[in-house]
Amino acid sequence: xxxxxxxxxxxxxxxxxxxxxxxxxxxxxxxxxxxxxxxxxxxxxxxxxxxxxxxxxxxxxxxxxxxxxxxxxxxxxxxxxxxxxxxxxxxxxxxxxxxxxxxxxxxxxxxxxxxxxxxxxxxxxxxxxxxxxxxxxxxxx
Numbered sequence: 828x829x830x831x832x833x834x835x836x837x838x839x840x841x842x843x844x845x846x847x848x849x850x851x852x853x854x855x856x857x858x859x860x861x862x863x864x865x866x867x868x869x870x871x872x873x874x875x876x877x878x879x880x881x882x883x884x885x886x887x888x889x890x891x892x893x894x895x896x897x898x899x900x901x902x903x904x905x906x907x908x909x910x911x912x913x914x915x916x917x918x919x920x921x922x923x924x925x926x927x928x929x930x931x932x933x934x935x936x937x938x939x940x941x942x943x944x945x946x947x948x949x950x951x952x953x954x955x956x957x958x959x960x961x962x963x964x965x966x967x968x
Contacts (some may be wrong), residue, residue: 832930834859836871838878838907838962842889845878847871848967859928859964861885862870862937867915869964877906878959880924888926893946895920905948905957912948912957919953922946930966933967 836857837846847857859869859880868886871878883900885891893903895918903922904913915922924944931938944962949955 833968835965839960840957860937860939879904887929888923893922900960917949917953919949924964
């Protein structure tokens with residue numbers, strides 16, 4: 828049952844560790860999956876921070892670049908309190924994620940994934956940025 832899959836999603840935001848695990852105290856969401864054949868979605872959220880990736884064209888393993896100012900269905904975003912950095916509307920943002928493992932069967936509607944990610948996201952005025960490094964998606968059980 829993919830809905831019971833526990834995942835850990837971690838990253839460094841300007842060198843500061845952010846890590847969430849499905850079901851842990853204080854974690855609102857820790858989930859990364861491909862659904863409906865090729866729609867990748869990642870949500871990592873606690874009370875003050877939120878990291879998300881959406882991409883509508885990820886059929887399986889591979890490396891996927893996210894260029895800034897993409898459409899609203901393909902974006903990556905980091906929120907830290909009131910600070911918001913996103914690939915939406917900012918041409919300077921650059922991000923790449925790699926899917927190294929897709930769990931489940933090709934016919935499953937939801938397939939949990941593992942992988943890595945990194946990049947630089949800018950705020951809407953393109954005057955400030957956050958550097959995301961060491962991004963990791965792991966299935967823990």
